[in-house]
Amino acid sequence: MADKIKDTAKQEAVEMRRLAEEGVRSRAYLYPIQGIYYLASHRDLRKPLLSRLTGTLSLGVGVTTFMFLFTYVPQLAILFFTSGPLAAFSTALLVLSESSTLTTVLSKALLIEDSLIDTFDGTLLTKGHTELVAKERKVKSGGAGDAVARLGKLMGKPFAKFTPTAIIQYLMYLPLNFIPVVGTIAFVVLQGRRAGPAAQNRYFQLKGMSQTQREKHVEERKAAYTSFGVTAVLLEMIPVAGIFFTFTNACGAALWAAKMEQESGTAPKLREQAGKAD
Template sequence: MSDEPNRVAERDSTNTQGQGQGRSRGRIADSVQARAQEVLKEDYDHASTLVGDAARSRAYLYPLKGILYFATHRSLWKPLLSRIGPYALLSVSVVTGMFVFTYVPQFAVLVLFNGPLAVFTTVLLILNESSTIINMISRTYLLQDAILDTFDGTLVARGSDNIVREGRQLQPGSDPMQKLGKVLKSPFERFSPKALIRYIMYLPLNFIPVVGTVLFVLIQARGRGQIVHGRWSESQRREWLKKHTGPYTAFGLVATALELIPFASMFFTFTNSVGAALWAADIETKGTSMTDSTAPTLRETAKKAE
């Protein structure tokens, strides 16, 4: 009899503790949910800003403008024509080798994640891998000088000689390509180990059906737009990239998608360089940024950097 009140008290104490723990867990869950909603809102707002900036800048149109401009200016064809043979051999060798030796093992992995879609996602993955290998080899050893001549030749054709003079000598003449002289500073960097590591690090995104492949291309595309300001200093490019991430990514996304097309990658590599030069020339000529705000000219910015 005397133990009964003690047992009742223990039950009441246990119930009270349980209720307290339940309320504590509820507060933690509410806090986590609130934080998650806050993060989602911030990411959504950031993404909306990037999309808005990209839409206003119309940067995604410049790779297409590059195709039209390249097709109508025969003088810009010379660097491309001089590299067609070696590049075609490289492309056929890489793409064929990748499909022969890597399709089956990669399909075996992707089918676990993508199911029937693995047939298509494996093809996209291999094309992406092949494109990266081809670009890495060709841009480093085969096309770098030709792409630079095309980029600078387009700037000269658009009357932006002052941009080109910051990195190479110019000769008198009417033909844009014939005016190009000795290169004093190349704006293009060789394929760096850092870029290769970044590529490998994000490669598993392709295991996610469709969306993962799109995200992978988006990540790879972000840095492509930096070619637009290839003749700026590293600090200047970095500052502009921070302010204009949306336009850069929009340009890079379209450019990257075009260069993923098998056997046409070389052509689009050159037309993308033309598009980048057209964009740089427009920014210099109009003196405006990519989102319609005031921006310094290349020359003024260079003076400030000094």
């Protein structure tokens, strides 16, 4: 039994190393960073964020206050055994991170879903993918360079509905943070593995992918999606600024989708050119 456990652990370690290497080579982890610069440099894409800023900040203040009132002392008691004199500081950072993550999850479910769709679709329009966006919503002509102003009414239902799954998974993984270093890394990776594909749910809808097609698409790019998700989760865990990074992550996911569209359109052309050459 001991040998089997060791072999399984070795196999898991090898698989994790392979996925990490593939994730680095994919460079998908850079798209959330690119999303920050892209959103900052396109004033029109900031409109959905600004329209929901007051509501999300109010939610954030409420969640943070609740978390400090009811979770700070219990977590301080636990971290005292692992962090010693630094427990008070470590617990405060942990509660702030938890509050930021919960605010993001709740705001996505209750407040900003449509705004994130507008950010995603608007980014695709700026990259020239009007036909793709027009599959699921009306796109106005003109707009004087304002991509968000060109977005019309959604023709289909939103790509995601509120479910408690994300919150349940978050609460299940949360105790990992009490394990120094290794536990926190495991927590972020597990969250990132879910968040990566979720960031492109809108793209899957625009492409008309079935559940089976989506699962195959994600499985073929599992390392890339995980690396994207890890970066996105780390950004959204930053206290106060987390809600801003939720929108930049949507922008980054759209930039990645635009790159996929470009590559999928280029491959057939290359095959056609090769055929003519033969």
